[in-house]
Amino acid sequence: MKQSTCITVAAINMLLAVAAGAFGAHGLKAVLSAELLAVWQTAAHYQMAHALGLFGIGILMAQWSDATLLRRSGMLMLSGIVIFSGSLYALALTGITWLGAITPIGGLAFLLSWATLAWCAYRRQSL
Numbered sequence: 001m002k003q004s005t006c007i008t009v010a011a012i013n014m015l016l017a018v019a020a021g022a023f024g025a026h027g028l029k030a031v032l033s034a035e036l037l038a039v040w041q042t043a044a045h046y047q048m049a050h051a052l053g054l055f056g057i058g059i060l061m062a063q064w065s066d067a068t069l070l071r072r073s074g075m076l077m078l079s080g081i082v083i084f085s086g087s088l089y090a091l092a093l094t095g096i097t098w099l100g101a102i103t104p105i106g107g108l109a110f111l112l113s114w115a116t117l118a119w120c121a122y123r124r125q126s127l
Contacts, residue, residue: 001074003067006058009074013051013081020044020089028092036092043088050081050110057117069120073113080109 001009021044028037057074061067084106091099 001071001078003058003061006054006061006071006074009078010051010054010058013047013054013078017044017048017051017085020047024092032092036095039088040092043085043092046088046110047081047085050077050113053077053113053117054081064120064124069116069123073116073120076109076113076116080106080113082106083109 021041024032024037024040024044028040032040054074054077057070057077061070061074064070084103087099087102087106091097091103
């Protein structure tokens with residue numbers, strides 16, 4: 001993922017996270033149970049937090065000459081958003097509980113993304 005792509009994807013995910021949060025708070029409040037509404041809000045929260053992470057990765061790509069690990073971190077973070085938040089959005093809307101079994105895969109992608117970013121920063125520090 002290139003720097004401009006990363007920042008674009010981050011901005012789009014921020015837009016979608018804000019829209020999803022507002023939709024959950026206003027449009028779904030009367031439709032979903034409190035439990036499923038909490039699932040929806042968790043999805044929006046994690047999408048927003050990791051969209052900010054993507055934005056930071058995009059900024060770092062412009063600053064650091066070797067962006068290979070940053071690109072990997074960004075792809076993992078985007079995968080986490082799609083899998084983690086996507087499965088929770090789908091679970092909240094459909095009530096299909098087996099979708100919750102997919103969510104930890106997205107969580108693992110988030111963890112690997114942050115670990116890759118930490119490793120990238122550590123390696124840069126030791127140069």
